[in-house]
Amino acid sequence: MQWIYPDFEFKPRRPLFLCIISNTDTGKIPGISAAGTSPELTDYTPGADAELVETNSIITMPELPEAPGGSPTPAIVTKAALNLSGIPSLFVASGLRKKPAIPYVEMGGSAGNDIRKQRALDDVKGIYERSVILGKKLASFSDCVFIGESIAGGTTTALAVLKALGYDGKVSSSFAINPVELKIKVIEEAFNRAQISEGSLKGDPFRAIAEVGDPMMPCALGLMRGLNRSKVILAGGTQMVAILAMANAIQIRGDISIATTKYIVEDDSANFVEVVGSLGVPYYYSDPGLERSKFPPVQIYAQGYVKEGVGMGGAALAASLYGVTQQQLVEETDRVLTTVELPK
Amino acid sequence: MQWIYPDFEFKPRRPLFLCIISNTDTGKIPGISAAGTSPELTDYTPGADAELVETNSIITMPELPEAPGGSPTPAIVTKAALNLSGIPSLFVASGLRKKPAIPYVEMGGSAGNDIRKQRALDDVKGIYERSVILGKKLASFSDCVFIGESIAGGTTTALAVLKALGYDGKVSSSFAINPVELKIKVIEEAFNRAQISEGSLKGDPFRAIAEVGDPMMPCALGLMRGLNRSKVILAGGTQMVAILAMANAIQIRGDISIATTKYIVEDDSANFVEVVGSLGVPYYYSDPGLERSKFPPVQIYAQGYVKEGVGMGGAALAASLYGVTQQQLVEETDRVLTTVELPK
Numbered sequence: 001m002q003w004i005y006p007d008f009e010f011k012p013r014r015p016l017f018l019c020i021i022s023n024t025d026t027g028k029i030p031g032i033s034a035a036g037t038s039p040e041l042t043d044y045t046p047g048a049d050a051e052l053v054e055t056n057s058i059i060t061m062p063e064l065p066e067a068p069g070g071s072p073t074p075a076i077v078t079k080a081a082l083n084l085s086g087i088p089s090l091f092v093a094s095g096l097r098k099k100p101a102i103p104y105v106e107m108g109g110s111a112g113n114d115i116r117k118q119r120a121l122d123d124v125k126g127i128y129e130r131s132v133i134l135g136k137k138l139a140s141f142s143d144c145v146f147i148g149e150s151i152a153g154g155t156t157t158a159l160a161v162l163k164a165l166g167y168d169g170k171v172s173s174s175f176a177i178n179p180v181e182l183k184i185k186v187i188e189e190a191f192n193r194a195q196i197s198e199g200s201l202k203g204d205p206f207r208a209i210a211e212v213g214d215p216m217m218p219c220a221l222g223l224m225r226g227l228n229r230s231k232v233i234l235a236g237g238t239q240m241v242a243i244l245a246m247a248n249a250i251q252i253r254g255d256i257s258i259a260t261t262k263y264i265v266e267d268d269s270a271n272f273v274e275v276v277g278s279l280g281v282p283y284y285y286s287d288p289g290l291e292r293s294k295f296p297p298v299q300i301y302a303q304g305y306v307k308e309g310v311g312m313g314g315a316a317l318a319a320s321l322y323g324v325t326q327q328q329l330v331e332e333t334d335r336v337l338t339t340v341e342l343p344k
Numbered sequence: 345m346q347w348i349y350p351d352f353e354f355k356p357r358r359p360l361f362l363c364i365i366s367n368t369d370t371g372k373i374p375g376i377s378a379a380g381t382s383p384e385l386t387d388y389t390p391g392a393d394a395e396l397v398e399t400n401s402i403i404t405m406p407e408l409p410e411a412p413g414g415s416p417t418p419a420i421v422t423k424a425a426l427n428l429s430g431i432p433s434l435f436v437a438s439g440l441r442k443k444p445a446i447p448y449v450e451m452g453g454s455a456g457n458d459i460r461k462q463r464a465l466d467d468v469k470g471i472y473e474r475s476v477i478l479g480k481k482l483a484s485f486s487d488c489v490f491i492g493e494s495i496a497g498g499t500t501t502a503l504a505v506l507k508a509l510g511y512d513g514k515v516s517s518s519f520a521i522n523p524v525e526l527k528i529k530v531i532e533e534a535f536n537r538a539q540i541s542e543g544s545l546k547g548d549p550f551r552a553i554a555e556v557g558d559p560m561m562p563c564a565l566g567l568m569r570g571l572n573r574s575k576v577i578l579a580g581g582t583q584m585v586a587i588l589a590m591a592n593a594i595q596i597r598g599d600i601s602i603a604t605t606k607y608i609v610e611d612d613s614a615n616f617v618e619v620v621g622s623l624g625v626p627y628y629y630s631d632p633g634l635e636r637s638k639f640p641p642v643q644i645y646a647q648g649y650v651k652e653g654v655g656m657g658g659a660a661l662a663a664s665l666y667g668v669t670q671q672q673l674v675e676e677t678d679r680v681l682t683t684v685e686l687p688k
Binding site: 016107108126141 | 358360398399432433434436437443445446447448449450451452470474475477478480481484485486
């Protein structure tokens with residue numbers, strides 16, 4: 001049964017699933033992000049996602065990261081896909097405040113600021129340049145790198161950057177009802193503070209990141225620049241669309257595509273297909289079939305709660321290349337959810 | 345002209361040069377280490393070595409790391425070998441206090457304590473287990489991993505662990521006149537504090553590390569355990585001999601060998617060949633030919649100053665597999681030394 005659209009013809013010899021983990025205080029604005037049951041816990045969410053994928057346990061956070069409605073983090077789907085396919089993972093910390101208790105690549109940088117109140121980032125070029133170095137290294141080892149992300153609040157900064165670059169971006173959200181109005185209000189405040197307007201930073205994505213972006217962004221761009229000998233598949237929804245727009249602006253070339261979930265592609269409040277199409281980049285999406293989970297909090301992914309994150313759609317695509325079926329992914333996701341170890 | 349002994353027949357397809365960077369306060373005991381012109385700077389030395397190799401510049405330390413007599417860090421030879429061969433490098437921080445401004449893998453853990461005064465490490469098993477995870481990942485990507493180290497004071501903790509395991513270890517030093525008596529005195533004080541004696545921890549290398557070792561050690565052992573599908577070449581002198589002894593005690597198997605410099609093998613005060621031979625592990629060494637450098641501080645490497653470090657001997661061996669000659673290595677070492685950028 002088909003569950004990857006359209007067909008993906010490339011068979012990687014040495015794939016790598018990489019995930020950038022970052023923090024931004026923009027994610028702590030009440031109502032903006034669903035990652036973490038309280039704004040305070042959002043700092044811990046990316047690290048906990050990494051711990052789950054690397055060790056099947058949560059170590060540095062008191063509970064499994066979850067979204068409203070009780071849905072667990074999409075890291076469970078990513079973990080299931082990687083378990084079934086045997087594809088190795090690598091987490092890269094860029095501007096991450098709370099570090100996970102697993103091996104990860106440290107890219108440095110500070111957590112992003114609340115974009116309403118001050119410049120988002122001080123060290124955009126530093127993170128970018130270090131990420132280029134890492135990308136070049138990884139190109140020696142992997143012919144196909146999936147790049148996902150975990151950063152609470154990241155869709156808001158993605159929308160802000162898209163608008164600063166002049167795209168009519170709408171973004172998805174981990175809430176079923178997308179708090180678009182709140183995001184727009186945050187972005188308006190940020191644009192006023194930074195004295196920028198829609199499209200005013202069209203040719204200057206680095207300044208857009210510095211003013212209204214987040215630390216995941218320069219890391220993703222640097223990796224793409226460094227990886228140009230390898231196939232790069234951005235694994236995510238609107239946040240990765242913003243990365244594509246920025247990469248286009250600074251002429252990052254190569255074999256670049258984007259993979260996400262059916263839940264993002266079908267999200268009426270976002271315009272994933274439109275923006276990706278305008279950039280001329282191939283896109284793929286997987287239908288993880290989570291309505292067939294035994295657990296209601298996972299079933300409701302298919303109703304639009306938790307549409308993406310931790311590269312879930314790309315990880316599912318990657319697993320499919322190794323013959324993993326949708327049914328296997330659903331069952332393994334359920335198994336991961338029921339076996340993950342939590343702190344005592 | 346031969347400069348690698350004995351011949352090395354294996355030709356890696358995807359080699360990786362990995363270097364563990366760590367700190368121990370044992371390295372701050374006056375007279376113990378030559379890495380860093382003052383005890384305070386020893387914390388910065390490993391990170392500065394990493395910066396030099398990754399970027400050809402020193403970023404977080406005020407000066408080029410150097411040894412007494414004005415010799416520059418062996419990282420310049422490692423850098424030269426990697427430049428000429430194109431072999432990718434990866435630095436892994438384990439118990440590192442001062443972090444470099446380059447991408448590196450963070451393994452966590454605290455810097456080691458002064459073994460005279462308190463237990464060396466609290467989290468030996470944690471570092472080991474995280475390193476196993478990393479080793480398994482790297483085994484997917486590289487068929488041949490060189491593992492070097494940069495930790496000031498590491499030969500003293502290596503000797504302490506060797507003695508605790510019951511080996512009649514003598515160790516080399518980055519001083520031309522090996523301060524063996526000082527090292528022995530430090531180790532005696534440490535053994536008294538820990539209430540252990542020579543050979544009393546024969547079957548228990550983890551406890552030996554916890555009492556009198558350093559944070560490089562559990563990282564190297566974990567990597568070796570995780571990498572068992574790949575060829576592993578420990579790149580170093582006596583410190584890597586201690587790793588071999590510990591690996592033997594916990595029955596880490598695989599295609600394991602050790603590579604160092606002629607300066608270590610010919611060091612009368614150490615018994616590299618003897619201990620490696622007793623462990624039944626193949627060894628290789630390179631003659632970097634540094635007496636032909638244009639710069640006296642580099643020439644004196646060949647007189648026994650700065651015998652090893654930052655995996656210099658293994659990096660030279662690795663470069664030779666790609667056709668690099670001794671003369672090219674000397675010239676490139678001189679070029680690195682004269683072009684490295686220092687902080688303004």
